[in-house]
Amino acid sequence: MNQKAERLTTTVLHTPIDVLTWVTVIGRIQHWAALRQSRYVCVCNVHSVVTARQDIFFQKALYAADMATADGAPIAWMLRRRGFPQQQRINGPDLMWLYCEQAAKCGEAIYLYGGSPETLNALQERLIKAFPGLKIAGAVSPPFRPLTDEEDQAEVVRINNSGARTVWVSLGCPKQEKWMASHKGRVNAVMIGVGAAFDYHAETITRAPLWMQKAGLEWLFRLIQEPRRLWKRYLITNTLFIWFTLHQLFSQER
Numbered sequence: 394m395n396q397k398a399e400r401l402t403t404t405v406l407h408t409p410i411d412v413l414t415w416v417t418v419i420g421r422i423q424h425w426a427a428l429r430q431s432r433y434v435c436v437c438n439v440h441s442v443v444t445a446r447q448d449i450f451f452q453k454a455l456y457a458a459d460m461a462t463a464d465g466a467p468i469a470w471m472l473r474r475r476g477f478p479q480q481q482r483i484n485g486p487d488l489m490w491l492y493c494e495q496a497a498k499c500g501e502a503i504y505l506y507g508g509s510p511e512t513l514n515a516l517q518e519r520l521i522k523a524f525p526g527l528k529i530a531g532a533v534s535p536p537f538r539p540l541t542d543e544e545d546q547a548e549v550v551r552i553n554n555s556g557a558r559t560v561w562v563s564l565g566c567p568k569q570e571k572w573m574a575s576h577k578g579r580v581n582a583v584m585i586g587v588g589a590a591f592d593y594h595a596e597t598i599t600r601a602p603l604w605m606q607k608a609g610l611e612w613l614f615r616l617i618q619e620p621r622r623l624w625k626r627y628l629i630t631n632t633l634f635i636w637f638t639l640h641q642l643f644s645q646e647r
Contacts, residue, residue, distance in 0.1 A: 405471045406442040410461050412477045418462060419492060425583045426501060426558035433458055433573035433584040436485040438465030443630045444567055451567040454574035466609030485587035486594065489561055497524035502556050505532040507563030508591040515595035530555035553581045560584045563591040
């Protein structure tokens, strides 16, 4: 367990996860955004913490994050098991939606980075409809290939000149976390990696019913939707997570 200033974390498979409430998460991002600080937030699920054990660069990105939330239900359960019984699941889609609601009220501009052009168009329409006062300072669908140094620097300049205080990043795990880590100190805004949130809010992908989310079965709903793409990920990562978690619990790993 680690406590530094206002930050309290505990490890899940060696990955530091913040002990947080929804009020704390939103408030901390708003504070950083108001100061235009270059920070980044990772939302961590089972896939994240298992991948971090196998990918050193991804692990470093999670360690360097200014905040790491318990996105997956099993991660929140682990925090409860480790002495924080009130820990909620702080997931990417809900975090983005709640923050956009607050940003619209205070006139704070946001930036959208990731997703397909079609998804971004639908996403912007839905966000503006839900939050009429929301300012979207930019929306970019980057190419799948790596950007050249010149292209990357041009994008950084566009983000910084846009006036956006937060950048919502939807590049998928672990790409989005590595992108945020490499742009800390360059992008003058808070970067938040939210995975499939763009697709959920654009309604290009159907999100699991609320009862499945609360029961920790959102992964199963996604597997049913995209079995060919996701079966291997869930079979391997879920099995490894159970194995590593049992080892951590029984060995009293800290």
